[in-house]
Each structure stands twice: as C-alpha cells, then as structure tokens.
C-alpha cells in the first residue's frame with residue numbers, strides 16, 4: 001500500500017484510508033485471494049518477542065506462512081545485543097542479511113519511536129509495554145465489522161472496555177482506533193485501573209450493571225499484574241463479583257451481549273467459564289481473524305514503496321575528506 005508506514009508503532013501512524021484498505025484486504029485474503037508480494041525472493045521476517053506471547057507470535061507465524069514466506073525467531077537474549085550492540089545496529093544487520101520485516105514485542109513503551117525518521121528495517125510493533133498493540137486493535141475492528149455487518153454499521157455502536165484499562169496497550173490502541181469509525185467507546189472498571197486522563201469523547205462507566213445496560217458489546221481485559229507497582233489485593237480478591245462477567249449478571253438485565261477479549265483470559269476472574277463455552281464468546285473469532293488482518297498488514301508494509309530503509313548511518317563525509325567524493329573514501 002503506497003504511503004503505508006515502514007514503522008508501525010501505533011494506530012496514529014495510520015490514517016482512515018489505510019485502515020479501510022486493510023479491512024478490505026483482510027476480507028479478500030480470508031476469502032482465498034492470493035498474496036500480492038512483488039518480491040524477487042520469498043518474504044523473510046524476523047520475529048523478536050522480548051516478552052511472553054502465544055497468540056500474537058503464532059498468529060504472525062501463520063500469516064507469514066500463508067503469504068508464502070518464512071520467519072526466523074530472533075532470540076535477543078542470545079544475540080549481540082548482549083555484547084553491547086545497539087538495537088539499531090542489530091536491526092541493520094538483519095536488514096542486510098535479507099530480512100524484509102521485523103516484528104518486535106518489548107516490555108519498553110515507545111522503543112520504536114526513535115526509528116521513525118530513518119528506519120533501519122521495516123518494523124511492526126507486536127506490543128510495547130503499556131503503550132500500543134496496533135495489530136490487535138485492527139483485528140478487533142475487523143471482527144466487529146464481521147459481527148455487526150460492516151464498518152458503516154459500527155457508527156453509533158456502544159462498546160465498553162472492562163478492566164485494567166490503565167495498563168493495557170490494547171486499550172490505548174482501541175481508544176485511538178474505534179472513535180475514528182463513530183464507535184462510542186466507554187471504559188469501566190476499578191478507579192485504580194482507569195487511565196489518569198480519559199481522552200475527550202471516551203465515556204467513563206462506574207459499574208458493570210450500567211455497562212451491560214448501555215452497551216452493544218463488552219471488551220474484557222486481563223488484569224495486567226506484570227505492570228503493577230502494588231498487588232491490588234483488595235481489588236483482586238473479589239474482582240469477579242464486582243467486574244467479572246457471568247450469565248447471572250446478564251439475567252438481571254434480561255440481555256446478553258457479545259463478549260470480546262484479546263486473550264489470555266483468566267477464567268473466574270474477568271470471565272466465567274460458562275461464557276467462554278457459549279456463542280456470545282467472540283475471542284475465537286478474534287484469533288481466527290487475526291491471521292488475515294496480520295497478512296494484510298505485512299502485505300501493505302512490503303508494498304509501501306519506501307526505498308529509504310537501512311541507511312540510518314549514511315552521513316555525508318565530504319566535509320571531512322576535502323576533494324574526495326564519498327565513494328573514494
């Protein structure tokens with residue numbers, strides 16, 4: 001896709017046009033359309049997950065395979081990063097070894113920002129700290145389209161994210177993405193798990209009953225304990241009673257809603273097992289759709305016609321070596 005970014009750090013790197021094309025392409029790929037990759041050789045991807053992952057890592061692996069490519073798993077802990085090499089030099093090495101795209105997950109938020117002006121290699125963010133998880137939000141939007149009858153039908157739909165919104169990179173990406181398409185987004189959960197500042201246009205719902213009454217769908221989150229400074233034992237002890245979803249809560253309102261979850265889900269905490277065994281549980285569909293959306297994202301980045309990749313350290317040396325051209329040095 002011409003103009004598609006070479007570093008996809010977050011949703012704000014994309015415009016509405018890019019997103020609409022990704023949705024359309026994901027749907028085509030799901031219907032069996034062949035990959036469009038004008039590479040001389042097969043697609044080569046390095047995946048580097050510096051934080052735990054099951055779904056994202058394997059979904060990317062499937063997407064790469066379905067595009068006719070292959071991936072190498074780059075193990076940072078056994079690499080030259082451990083010998084003091086900078087991440088930029090490591091990425092340049094991968095680029096000149098013939099890697100087309102690198103997919104990086106890291107505990108550190110905003111790690112990719114520094115590469116945007118001069119990408120050493122094309123990079124997709126597979127989740128950085130609590131900052132962004134753009135591919136998850138995009139596959140979620142694709143799944144909402146599937147369930148609600150297309151992007152236009154999403155206008156005015158009310159989706160509430162329930163749980164640890166403050167520490168969730170998925171939430172931050174959804175906040176940037178869903179309002180672009182007229183979705184009315186709300187956040188619900190304990191005060192301690194709400195963002196310190198809530199973006200304009202995003203509603204705060206203070207209890208789960210109101211969330212059920214007012215929403216068209218719920219998006220549940222795992223408690224992101226790995227990013228907490230304190231144990232929050234008081235909240236966690238009776239989390240399911242106050243914030244967890246089960247059929248009793250729906251019966252009270254004579255209403256059931258589709259339930260989305262980025263995974264991994266903690267049974268008996270944010271969701272009761274009975275919900276996961278029922279047709280309102282949409283997480284399996286999210287996982288299925290993830291492969292097609294990630295295929296579309298990789299394809300769009302490969303075809304973005306950015307020819308300035310990998311030249312991060314090319315500085316003009318003419319002023320140092322007077323009278324000689326750069327090529328003589």
Ligand code: ASP
Pocket residue numbers: 127133169170221222262263264
């Ligand atoms: N899998 C998602 C992420 O990597 C959600 C989670 O871990 O709770 O952010």
